[in-house]
Amino acid sequence: MDSQSTGSRTSGNALERTGHRLADVVERWMPSPFLFAIILSYIVFLAGVLVEGAGPAEMVSYWFDGFWAFLTFAMQMALILMTGFVIAYHPRVNDALRRLTEVPSTAGGAVVMVAVFSMAIAWVHWGFSLILGAIFAREMGKTAAEKDIPVHYPLLCVAGYMGLGLTWHWGLSGSAPLLLATAGNAFIQQGVLESTVPPTKTIFSTYALALTVLSIVYASLMLYLLSPAAERAKSIHDYVDKSDLQSAEAATDGGERSDGARASSDLQSDGGTMESSPEAQLGAGPVAPAERIDNSRILGAIIALTGVLYVAYLFATRGLDALNLNVVNFGFLFIGLAIYTKPAVYRERFGDAATAAAGIVLLFPFFAGIQGMMNASGLSQTFAESMLAVSTQATFPVVAWLVGSMVNLFVPSGGGEWIVLGPSIISAAQELGVPVGQATIAYAVGDAHTNLLNPFWAIPLLAITGIKAREMFGYAIAMMLLLVPFLGAALYLVPY
Structure with a gap:
């Protein structure tokens, strides 16, 4: 330096x-x-x-x-x-x-x-x-x-x-x-x-x-x-x-890279279920309905919106009195899903964070x-x-x-x-x-x-x-x- x-x-x-x-x-x-x-x-x-x-x-x-x-x-x-x-x-x-x-x-x-x-x-x-x-x-x-x-x-x-x-x-x-x-x-x-x-x-x-x-x-x-x-x-x-820094950056980039680009590295076995998106596997044959559900942005958005709206309701009805550790955790959990949208990708990122x-x-x-x-x-x-x-x-x-x-x-x-x-x-x-x-x-x-x-x-x-x-x-x-x-x-x- x-x-x-x-x-x-x-x-x-x-x-x-x-x-x-x-x-x-x-x-x-x-x-x-x-x-x-x-x-x-x-x-x-x-x-x-x-x-x-x-x-x-x-x-x-x-x-x-x-x-x-x-x-x-x-x-x-x-x-x-x-x-x-x-x-x-x-x-x-x-x-x-x-x-x-x-x-x-x-x-x-x-x-x-x-x-x-x-x-x-x-x-x-x-x-x-x-x-x-x-x-x-x-x-x-x-x-x-x-x-x-x-x-x-x-x-x-x-x-x-x-x-x-x-x-x-x-x-x-x-x-x-x-x-x-x-x-x-x-x-x-x-x-x-x-x-x-x-x-x-x-x-x-x-x-x-x-x-x-x-x-x-x-x-x-x-x-x-x-x-x-x-x-x-x-x-x-x-x-x-x-x-280690490069690994963290790769994990960060993984949330936004196309699923096709991630297919080679993110095909992780989870009880026989592949966790890459359906789009990443289109060239590999028919995509199982479970895969489409796991990677459904619509389903993820609905679940996330439910949680976020409930947090908003708590603050609207209780004001700052609603602020406690459980509400923060609940809000963080569903805001994260709202950001990532795909349930399967969100679960993978949790796996990255677990060792911490x-x-x-x-x-x-x-x-x-x-x-x-x-x-x-x-x-x-x-x-x-x-x-x-x-x-x-x-x-x-x-x-x-x-x-x-x-x-x-x-x-x-x-x-x-x-x-x-x-x-x-x-x-x-x-x-x-x-x-x-x-x-x-x-x-x-x-x-x-x-x-x-x-x-x-x-x-x-x-x-x-x-x-x-x-x-x-x-x-x-x-x-x-x-x-x-x-x-x-x-x-x-x-x-x-």
């Missing part, structure tokens, strides 16, 4: 050099996400025995019981990954993303564009950001390599992850604020709250909106300053084999087991109450942020975490005269912040971008540390 390419820097600033050194250390020492989960499991096991006095057999029982708590959620996550993957890699959608990647002309500009895209989309819905941020980072990396722009690919991947690492829990799909706005929620049933807390007090409060805008600006600036100098920048080709979900299937039960030990043993509540006991009215938002940050390292599930910690945080806030909406947003900031250390939520991004956790998390950890003084000051100073 030419170190004098347009927009490159030939010497790095102090922040860039520090980030580069930290990235080197993390790349050498950080375990894989699977081993990370195992290490955390043992830490929580020992803490439950030593701090809460639980017996070893009890802790193993809590672990086993919790192990299965994420089965529904894991399937939801697998679907959101696979449906998003299939949609984003359709030629028309992928072309739109590629056109956006043509806009930046400098390395720093490319990183900032991916980050702003990821953080803004995450505010709308974390699921969108989880997939589109990863794919946008990958496509930006490919375009930068083609244009010889010295973008450091690991930092580009961190930029695509910033939505999950910063803004998602303050937005329209934030678990904690949405739960408070739900009629008859668990906190009302427990007597912690007398009534619901509307989104105007949380998501749409000037406090949350100001934090969101300021955080996006600050994080973008830090990412720009962290961008390695040209001589240290490594392109996507240093981390992903060109053959392997990490979710393996790791989610282990983190669910950690959550089971944390919650059942009382560790989560003990930690939260100990921290909140030393707070004052002025420092409470900062303390709530720290509580969310620390617990999220071990229980990276915003909704499950809030069910356990919420009563303690809300009760403490009410005793100190802190608005519940402010306390909730402060906690949500912490819950998102330490996603930049725990690779749990990065699993889909790792699958899509082709990078390893240890190759990108040095910069993710650098961003987490750089955000600490900013978030502490902002939570303390921004008025509610």
